[in-house]
Amino acid sequence: MxxxxxxxxxxxxxxxxxxxxxxxxxxxxxxxxxxxxxxxxxRDVNGKGVLAGLTSISDIIATKVVDGVEVPTAGSLYYRGYNIKDLVNGFLKAKHYGFEEITYLLLFGDLPTEKQLENFQNTLTERRSLPPNFVRDVIMKAPSRDMMNSLSRSILNLYSYDAKADDTSIPNVLRQSLNLISQFPMMMVYGYHAYNYRKGEDLFIYAPKPGLSTAENILMMLRENRKYTKLEARILDMALVLHMDHGGGNNSTFTTHVVTSSGTDTYSTMAAAMASLKGPKHGGANIKVTNMFEDMKTVVKDWEDKDEVRKYLVDLLEKKAFDKSGLIYGMGHAIYSVSDPRAEFFKKFVKQLAKEKGFEKEYNLYETVEMMAPEVIGEKRKIYKGVNANVDFYSGLVYHMLDLPPALYTPIFATARIVGWSAHRLEELKNVDKIIRPAYKALCPHKDYIKLEDR
Structure with a gap:
């Protein structure tokens, strides 16, 4: 056996x-x-996506028309018509947490009043619980070394506890979505602790605290001493908002639309979106960026030697370095060609954090790669649009300086993006009644059957 x-x-x-x-x-x-x-x-040869649907949830601007010609421009991201820069600057300046406020905006289409926000925060707080014995019977059983797989399993198991799991009416799907948005941080952190416990580390499971924001609860539940700074919580909160949505065409959100169109349940839909986000070409790219830089820091002896850094980047493209994929992770985006507005926000805080936490040398290396990579890629590859640092380029470094475990980098992305997935699922259910089914051309010639003894 x-x-x-x-x-x-x-x-x-x-x-x-x-x-x-x-x-x-x-x-x-x-x-x-x-x-x-x-x-x-x-996507066409220029990287522009094929129009596959309509959405009112978010919009991405990466080009403008000049004299009748479409040209690249600095990237902009809009949630329900509001520029992400205005939204983030708004709650940062007011010094309140943004996750709950922007979740309301994406789900319901309007910015909440103070009273609406207070009621919504209470709604999320009431739903920050898991079914009886769920931690013991699901999360603690066979914990996965990959937290995305652990989360996906937990999501699918919630189906068994929901008496209306297959009800796809808007009110019921909204109920399920609010539950998942509230439960996600718990399933993520508890899954991480469960795996570490199986490796021989201490086990501590803390219940979320009413009155704390989503970002605060994540940090509190994650750390044995339950302590975190306001700056840490503010930056994590900002990161969650920046990752919430990115149009209907990104791989995991399109997966949400595709699977929703089949008529299946919310838990199956979200698990499918999770499978997509896990991929290193999508949400898993942030940990790839971090691992790539860790390799770079061992191979490149002098981080300030631009020639040495350039050689490493060339080796990456020529499949001689790191994972030999031929990719410089964190560089380039399917839509943005001049700049990714989310990366710009991260960069502002990276510099501030690096100075406070003594990571200035690492920050300078990241900045060198950001400056040099587009030039090296342009020399080695045929590209049809500009190459810029994307949101994953700096997010891993931010999480590292926040002392978050690498195993949770992509799950944190998922904790934010489930808000967008929920909004898009509700939009699909409301507006579209046809299953998504694109065409594939068959190339295999038809053949006559040959009996087994004659083959």
């Missing part, structure tokens, strides 16, 4: 042989994509 169990997790010679067959028979000539005008990634 032991050998059979080991075989389940081994890539055997037989699997390698079958994998070669699989790869050979699945290969499609890239020229055929051009011939049949297939928009790979649902």
């Amino acid at each position: 032991g050998n059979v169990e080991n075989t389940l997790f081994d890539v055997t010679d037989e699997i390698l042989e079958l994998a070669d067959l699989c790869a050979t028979n699945n290969a499609i000539d890239k020229e055929l994509y051009t011939k049949y005008e297939v928009k790979r990634g649902l």
